[in-house]
Amino acid sequence: MITRDEIVSFATMFDPQPFHLDEEAAKVSLFKGLAASGIHTFGASVRLLLESTFYLANGLISTGGEIQWKKPVRPGDVLRLRIEISDVVTDPDSDRGIVTLKVETLNQNGEVVQTFTPRIVAFKKSRNGVPASQGAS
Amino acid sequence: MITRDEIVSFATMFDPQPFHLDEEAAKVSLFKGLAASGIHTFGASVRLLLESTFYLANGLISTGGEIQWKKPVRPGDVLRLRIEISDVVTDPDSDRGIVTLKVETLNQNGEVVQTFTPRIVAFKKSRNGVPASQGAS
Numbered sequence: 092m093i094t095r096d097e098i099v100s101f102a103t104m105f106d107p108q109p110f111h112l113d114e115e116a117a118k119v120s121l122f123k124g125l126a127a128s129g130i131h132t133f134g135a136s137v138r139l140l141l142e143s144t145f146y147l148a149n150g151l152i153s154t155g156g157e158i159q160w161k162k163p164v165r166p167g168d169v170l171r172l173r174i175e176i177s178d179v180v181t182d183p184d185s186d187r188g189i190v191t192l193k194v195e196t197l198n199q200n201g202e203v204v205q206t207f208t209p210r211i212v213a214f215k216k217s218r219n220g221v222p223a224s225q226g227a228s
Numbered sequence: 229m230i231t232r233d234e235i236v237s238f239a240t241m242f243d244p245q246p247f248h249l250d251e252e253a254a255k256v257s258l259f260k261g262l263a264a265s266g267i268h269t270f271g272a273s274v275r276l277l278l279e280s281t282f283y284l285a286n287g288l289i290s291t292g293g294e295i296q297w298k299k300p301v302r303p304g305d306v307l308r309l310r311i312e313i314s315d316v317v318t319d320p321d322s323d324r325g326i327v328t329l330k331v332e333t334l335n336q337n338g339e340v341v342q343t344f345t346p347r348i349v350a351f352k353k354s355r356n357g358v359p360a361s362q363g364a365s
Contacts, residue, residue, distance in 0.1 A: 105271035107278065108287045121289055121349065129290060130274055134242035134267045141244065150245045152258055153266060155296035212258065 093127055093135060095166035101131040126163035132170075132205050133158065136196045139172045145192070149214050154189070156209040162202055169199040177208070187214045230264055230272060232303035238268040263300035269307075269342050270295065273333045276309045282329070286351050291326070293346040299339055306336040314345070324351045 102111030106128035109116035117125040127135075141151065164170070173195040181188035190213045196205040239248030243265035246253035254262040264272075278288065301307070310332040318325035327350045333342040 105275050107275075110287065110289075121286065128274075129292075130267065130271045133270065137265075137267055138242050138244075149258065150247065152247075153297065155266075155294065157292065157294050159292035160290065 092167060092169050093131070093164060095125065098125060098127045098131065098164075098166055101134075102128045105130055122163045124163070125166055127165075127168075129158075129160045129205070132160065132164045132196060133207070135164075135170055136172060136194060136205060136207065139170060139196075140174070140194060143172060143174060145174055145176075147190070147211065147213050152212045153209040154212065156191075156207055159206045160204070161206065162198070162204045164198065164204050168204075170196050170204070172196055179213075181215075186216065187212055189213065229304060229306050230268070230301060232262065235262060235264045235268065235301075235303055238271075239265045242267055259300045261300070262303060264302075264305075266295075266297045266342070269297065269301045269333060270344070272301075272307055273309060273331065273342060273344065276307065276333075277311070277331060280309060280311060282311055282313075284327070284348065284350050285353075289349045290346040291349065293328075293344055296343045297341070298343065299335070299341045301335065301341050305341075307333050307341070309333055316350075318352075323353065324349055326350065 099112055102108065108128075110120035110122045110126055111117075111128050114125050117123075145151075175193040176190060177193045178191035179188060180191075190211045192209050192211060194207045194209065195203050196207075198204050236249055239245065245265075247257035247259045247263055248254075248265050251262050254260070282288075312330040313327060314330045315328035316325060317328075327348045329346050329348060331344045331346065332340050333344075335341050
């Protein structure tokens with residue numbers, strides 16, 4: 092769950108705008124109430140992705156992707172992910188490929204609040220020499 | 229400046245992978261040394277954008293964009309931005325338009341570590357009725 096205090100504390104560090112900091116100021120904003128910074132939603136989603144069943148040897152390293160913020164995240168919201176592998180590109184001449192995901196972040200009402208389509212580096216072997224499909228410790 | 233402690237503390241909350249937490253583990257990773265989480269670089273860049281001369285009445289609210297991580301951000305790195313307005317789309321039937329930026333984040337060596345192309349909501353009038361071009365308090 093994302094709490095009011097977490098929203099304010101994150102925004103104070105990285106996105107100190109009134110609609111992320113103060114209920115009264117947020118009421119007259121486009122958000123019509125306190126809303127988490129999009130970067131906060133992004134970070135919370137990455138945390139959930141790392142805790143998910145999607146796993147790659149050597150960890151999840153992304154070169155980037157398209158992010159879309161669809162709906163505000165409110166104090167008390169409980170987020171979860173819907174993850175789809177949308178593309179896998181391998182290069183026979185390289186030690187790695189790129190896996191593209193479609194990661195949707197949903198709130199407790201099943202509404203999609205964010206989508207992100209990260210391109211993730213996938214190695215053919217883990218960096219300690221064990222084939223990646225056998226997993227790394 | 230981004231410090232080692234900030235890198236570890238951010239990663240502990242949102243991106244707890246060995247190469248963001250521990251120097252020794254990071255050495256044998258793709259990053260070849262401790263590196264900030266991309267989300268951390270993203271947040272630090274948003275903070276710099278808010279402190280920049282780019283200003284919109286009602287604040288900066290983005291619907292999303294393409295993010296690319298180009299190079300690792302290391303402990304001690306000092307980041308700055310290069311901001312370009314790449315597109316402005318207005319709709320005569322709407323109270324708002326979309327301004328697209330190209331935001332490059334550079335380190336102290338002038339290397340681009342991240343690019344982000346946010347689409348930002350721009351209102352024709354500020355929400356307290358003053359034309360947006362006159363600014364809001």
